[in-house]
Amino acid sequence: MTFGEYIREHREALKSQDRRFSVRQVAQRIGVEPAYLSKIERGDVAPPSEAKIRALAEELDEDPDVLLAMAGKVSSDLQEIIRKRPQLFADLIRQLKSAPDHAILRIARDVRDGDW
Amino acid sequence: MTFGEYIREHREALKSQDRRFSVRQVAQRIGVEPAYLSKIERGDVAPPSEAKIRALAEELDEDPDVLLAMAGKVSSDLQEIIRKRPQLFADLIRQLKSAPDHAILRIARDVRDGDW
DNA sequence: ATAAATGTGTAGTATATAGTACACATGACA
DNA sequence: TGTCATGTGTACTATATACTACACATTTAT
Structure with a gap:
């Protein structure tokens, strides 16, 4: 499963219980344009930056390290520990x-x- | 010490024993333009890609993980292990x-x- | 029925990354 | 003394990253 599919699935699950989890409202809360989040979920564009992925993780109550991994990234704090x-x-x-x-x-x- | 300074220092040390370690010749062996390597060593531009850093490590007999760290990077094979x-x-x-x-x-x- | 909210298509932007190509002054050396 | 190699300044370039802005058709709510 891709990053986008995963986000869509989990956001939709929350949306079915609470309509504040629409693409538009989540996009607004994490600070991106709705069209951008829509494209991310459909895999039309690459996953967003680490900062936006963290905001998304918070919003959807997911593990940021897992989301970052699905996005092909490794948390910058881990990278810093390794680099030292x-x-x-x-x-x-x-x-x-x-x-x-x-x-x-x-x-x-x-x-x-x-x-x- | 910056990445560039470190490279320059170690390349110069080798050069004093073997004139094949000029900027031009090392650049050619690692597959970049001499002007580019020169700029890297003086910190005029950011460190090169992981692939070039690995070639440089091989050439100068340095630890690739250390050079990558100085360049602000973490080896892609380590990142992959973490992402899994x-x-x-x-x-x-x-x-x-x-x-x-x-x-x-x-x-x-x-x-x-x-x-x- | 209509107003509001929703998801998405198209087009464009700014910045970073990772370099090349060429010219030129200087220095080594035979 | 000429030539050959050296280090570097200037000017570009291509691709990736990380988005925004707006329009529009559809769906939902009142």
């Missing part, structure tokens, strides 16, 4: 490329709990 | 933001050795 210690993070991330989900989850939990 | 499992990686990387180097190094080693 490129060798360490590049090495770690490549190591984790084919690690199972539960392993990554567990490492994150261990780090959070200070178990390392 | 955005929640897991976003969470982990943010957890590791302020972890000490040795902790990150150790996690990478543990993963490599299968100790997890």
Whole structure:
């Protein structure tokens, strides 16, 4: 599923419960022209900027990292973390490329709990 | 130190031992115009594309991830790994933001050795 | 029935990205 | 001393990114 299809689907779902989730009203709240949001949802144009994707995530109550990923982007705050210690993070991330989900989850939990 | 300064410094160091490391010759080997490389080194223009930075890293025997970081970029292969499992990686990387180097190094080693 | 709201087609814009092409003054060197 | 290579200034160019503005037909609400 593309970024646009995903947005349309989730916006429509909200719209069926609350008519403030029309293309026009959502567009206005995230600060773009209605025609632009319409084109984004139909895949007529590329996904918008990170800032607009974040606004959309907030509006639709979705995970911004997931939406950014669907848009082919990686959050700029993550990029900055990596850029500060490129060798360490590049090495770690490549190591984790084919690690199972539960392993990554567990490492994150261990780090959070200070178990390392 | 900027990307350009760093490149110039390291290219000049190689040049002092081997005159094939002139702006012109390096430019030709990495596939850009000499004037362009000159401008890059002096910060007259933004750093080049990821592909050219990789060619430069190879040519100067530098770590591509470090050069990319200096250029304000993150390797596209890392971005792809993150985009495939955005929640897991976003969470982990943010957890590791302020972890000490040795902790990150150790996690990478543990993963490599299968100790997890 | 009509006014308001809706979704979308067409056309255009500003800025960034990623360079090329050529000329020219300077310096090395044989 | 001529020529060959070097570094760089100026002027362009092509493509991508990230949108706006307006018109218009359709659908919905009162």
